[in-house]
Amino acid sequence: MAQIQRVAVLGAGVMGAQLAAHLVNLDIPVLLYDLPLDKGPTNGRVLQAIHGLKKMSPPPLVELERAGLIEVANYDDHLPRLSTCDLVIEAIGEQLAWKQALYARILPHLAPQGWLVSNTSGLSLEELSAALPEDLQTRFCGMHFFNPPRYMALVELIPTTRTDRDSITVLESFITTRLGKTVIHALDTPNFVANRIGVAATVITFHQAQNFGLSCDLVDDLTGPLLGRPRSATYRTADVVGLDILSHVISTTYTQAPDDPFRALFAPFPLLEGLISAGALGAKTGAGFYRKEGKTILRLDPMTRSYVPSGAKAEAGVKACLEVSLSQRLACLRASTHPQAQFLWAIHRDLFHYCALNLAYMAPSAREVDMALRLGFGWSLGPFEQWQLSGWSEVAAWIEEDRRAGKTLVDLPLPDWAMDPQRQVVHTPQGSWSAARATLSPRLSPPWLKRQHFPLRLLGEGGSTAASAGRTVAESEAARLWTLDEDILILTLRTKMNILGEVALEALDQALTEAEGHYRALVLWSPDPHFSAGGDLKGFIETYTRHGLTGLALAQERFQRVVQRLRCSAVPTVAALQGYALGGGCEVSLHCTRRVAYTETNLGMVEVNVGIFPGAGGLTEVARRAGLRALAAQSPLQVADYLQEDLTRILRCTVSQSAQEARSWGWLESGDVLVPHREELLHVALTQALALAESGYAPALPRLFPVGGVEGRAQMLAGLVNALQGGQISAHDFEIGRILATVACGGELPAGTLVNVDYLLGLERTHFGPLLATQKSRERIQSFLETGKAVRN
Incomplete structure (x- = not known):
């Protein structure tokens, strides 16, 4: 076909x-x-x-x-x-x-x-x-x-x-x-897999919240990130989805699945139907289980049907249960006498009960159930994974004990396969349990799965991981150098958010040396959600505190040197981008031979937010690209026109909302490749690296390029003055903008003057340290390190 x-x-x-x-x-x-x-x-x-x-x-x-x-x-x-x-x-x-x-x-x-x-x-x-x-x-x-x-x-x-x-x-x-x-x-059954299980979890939570007398805001605090689930948790998710839509999906199970053992629980829920009758359909109508008045979030009081202040939180002892190892969490909750803990045990128990009783009729195997909850509802673990992790036989015995005590929502025993004393797992390397076939169902291996070196796997499925796959060339706490095929070297950083501190830069330097000596290409890739959140701000401050401006300049020069090696390497370098590629991470990516980006990648040079500017070559790179575009257009005196938008993005700390947007900026170039599936990113990066090597790659010869000069700087400063007078930026923002314009436009040179990269890198070093040393910049950095947010001083 x-x-x-x-x-x-x-x-x-x-x-x-x-x-x-x-x-x-x-x-x-x-x-x-x-x-x-x-x-x-x-x-x-x-x-x-x-x-x-x-x-x-x-x-x-x-x-x-x-x-x-x-x-x-x-x-x-x-x-x-x-x-x-x-x-x-x-x-x-x-x-x-x-x-x-x-x-x-x-x-x-x-x-x-x-x-x-x-x-x-x-x-x-x-x-x-x-x-x-x-x-x-x-x-x-x-x-x-x-x-x-x-x-x-x-x-x-x-x-x-x-x-x-x-x-x-x-x-x-x-x-x-x-x-x-x-x-x-999925099987052709009512609501298929994800909605069948996801809505069952919601309905169970509704009923148990009512049984335990817990408010919707408290339930949402208990059933959100504390359980490894989305921040919207239960009731907020219902509001976002739309209470009318939720009611429709619930009623589909009630009317179309008459044999569901839990069917009675899917009957019209009075509180939900009352809100719908009143036109309170959730976020789209401004009111549902929650209502916003100004900046205040109110929650529904189910007794009075009025809205009251929200903000209830989980008790400390219950939170402590949720902070123990995942394998011990359920045991801790079940042993606790606190109503909040008992509620949490109950919603796990009843969902396990529901899944076990319905598995044969609603899914090919347990695998589809857990994948559906992970991918369709954002849970970190599916119900069968959590059950298996907590000890299958022990949890099954607890469910039966509670059933006999009349605590479960349905008085039906677990199916025989779930009570099998030999059963310890439902997910194995050989496959996942299929209740309908009474055997393990092997994981399918379609041809495109070969494009995913490390596909999402459930607990117990096994399979290679990025931490151990291939052959390790060199390894440290900060990074791993490894190869899958002996042709291409892969660098995987291990720092938090892949921050580019001294040890990470040493690893990158080593990777370049190793690749040039023994491999055909170098790929920068991480199994983590993000490529890199940027440079090591804490390290910058410590270097300045200990060694002053001289030490800071030396550290910056080392950073610049390693980044420039990416462009000048004798072998092609490919950045596999996903999630955040911010600050220094963005600068590193711009200097690689090629970028392969997951479509939802967010690129941005956001250093101004913390009182500094892209000083690892990022400012130089946007100036170089602008200069070359001006040359191609035979307009060397108009470099500032080509540079203006990039400098505005840097000054405003604009982050692309997609790889496509970054490509429209020119930060991803025409030869760069966009990848829709995150788990195919490494495969495509490796194929691109090999294609470059096969094509007889050699680094581009260095070219001189024109700068905007003092005329271009004046043009940009005029815009900054207007922004300052209009209250759009602070005085310190203006000073940073002035430095940005000075460096990117070539200092005191006339417009159109041809320069090389080293000249602008020197200007970066001249201005970076003194700017970081100012009180206002250090206040921004310190605030960011302490709170994750920079002050706007």
């Missing part, structure tokens, strides 16, 4: 519009359809939806301009254009009759080998498929994205009994590598 090149999305509601946005974010052509308007522009519904994308938070578009890349269409005039699409995603309202009616309408226009998929969150795919002709039934399935689709990693793929299992691999490959998502295969 041909690869998927062009996509149509049917339905310009919130989900459909955001799906279209995610597709154009990744340069995939997309048509967005909806009903035509009777009055006004025929495509008004779609145009309004696209306009709404620009106002949403978090932003579904990586750049607002990409909204114009979504092709607008309606069902009356543009159905023939569906024949150009390899994939059609239906994302209209959750009504079986509506979907089937739309299918009948579009059938004559679908591409002969194209796929039709439904983004339904819980309707039966078998029933939807029944209305389709036989040949299309083989190319139909469920493809359930999670909201917001740009940010949520999970996609549930739900084949029917007639879906072609061989061809569906094309879809899975597209979802994984092109859309950057992780697929789990």
Whole structure:
């Protein structure tokens, strides 16, 4: 089957519009359809939806301009254009009759080998498929994205009994590598896997909160980060999702899963239904379980149905239970007599109970359950992982003991497989337990999994890790030098947030020497969420305190030298970027031969926030690039025009909200590669490094470039004066901006003067130390080190 090149999305509601946005974010052509308007522009519904994308938070578009890349269409005039699409995603309202009616309408226009998929969150795919002709039934399935689709990693793929299992691999490959998502295969059961379990966890929490008399703000404090779950926890998540939507998903389990042993718990929940009847649907209406008045957050009092001050917190003794090792947490909670601890044990116990009783009917194996909670709901551990980690047999015995004591929400024994005295785990290197098949279900190994050297694995699954994979070349507490193929050397830092202090720079220096002597390329990559949060501020201050400006200048010169080696290395250097690449981390990345960036990478030179400027070559690099652009445009006297936007970003500490945005700035260059799936980043970085080496790589010869000169500096200072007089920046910000303009424009040289990199690096050193030594800059740094926030002095 041909690869998927062009996509149509049917339905310009919130989900459909955001799906279209995610597709154009990744340069995939997309048509967005909806009903035509009777009055006004025929495509008004779609145009309004696209306009709404620009106002949403978090932003579904990586750049607002990409909204114009979504092709607008309606069902009356543009159905023939569906024949150009390899994939059609239906994302209209959750009504079986509506979907089937739309299918009948579009059938004559679908591409002969194209796929039709439904983004339904819980309707039966078998029933939807029944209305389709036989040949299309083989190319139909469920493809359930999670909201917001740009940010949520999970996609549930739900084949029917007639879906072609061989061809569906094309879809899975597209979802994984092109859309950057992780697929789990779900059964065609009500709410599938993630919503079935996630909403069950919510319903259980609602009931136990009521049983223990706990307020929603206290429950949210207990069930958020303290449990390794998102900050929105339970009730805030309900408000964000929308109480009407939550109620719909809950009712789907109640009405469509009559055999669910916990079915009675999914009956209409009076407090929830009362809020919905009152029009309090959560965040979208301004009130739900919480309401905001000014800066004050109020929470619902379930007894009076009025809003009262919030802010209840977990008791210290309960928090202490949550801070013990994960393997001991449940034992500590169960042993405690505190109601908050008993509540937490109860919601774990009842969720384990629910998962065990329903596993055979709702998921192919325990693996899909845990992956769904991790990826679809942001939990650090899935329910089976936590059960297994806490001691399977012991926890099973506790559940049975509580059941016999009448404490569980449902009086049904655990299934035999869960009570098997020989059972210690459900996740093993050989596979995860399938209750339906009564055996371990091996983990699938599709071809694209080879692109993921270290895919997400559950506790007990085993597999190689970045800490031990390959062959170690050199190792220290600060870094590991290693190789997977003996051709390319990989540097992985081990400092907190990959901070670039003295030991990290020594490791980078060593890596460059080793790579030039024995390898074909060097890749900088980290298994951590972030590339690097920047230079070592604490180290800068300590160096200045101990050795004064002379010592600080020497330390800065070492930093600059190592960074310049990345550009001048005899072998190609590739930075694999993800998460934060800030400050010194951004400077390092800009000097590599090439960058391979996860699409959600945040780049920025944010040093001004702490009272300094990019002094490891970052300011020099933006000036060099501006100068070369001016030369290419035959405008060497107008360098300042090319430099202005970069200096403004540096002064304002602007951070890109995506790799695409950083590319629009020019900080990621045209040859740099963007990767939608984080776990494919290392693979692509290695292939890019090898491609550079195979192409006969040699570092570019150094070139002179023009600077903006005193004229360019004056131009920039005029803008700074206006900002200062308008109260937009402080006097110290103005002084930093003056130094930025002085260094980047070449000091006292006339506009258009040709300089080399070393000249500007020297200017960086001249101004960096004295600026750091000022009281206001040290106040900013000290505040940041102590609180994580810099004062705006």
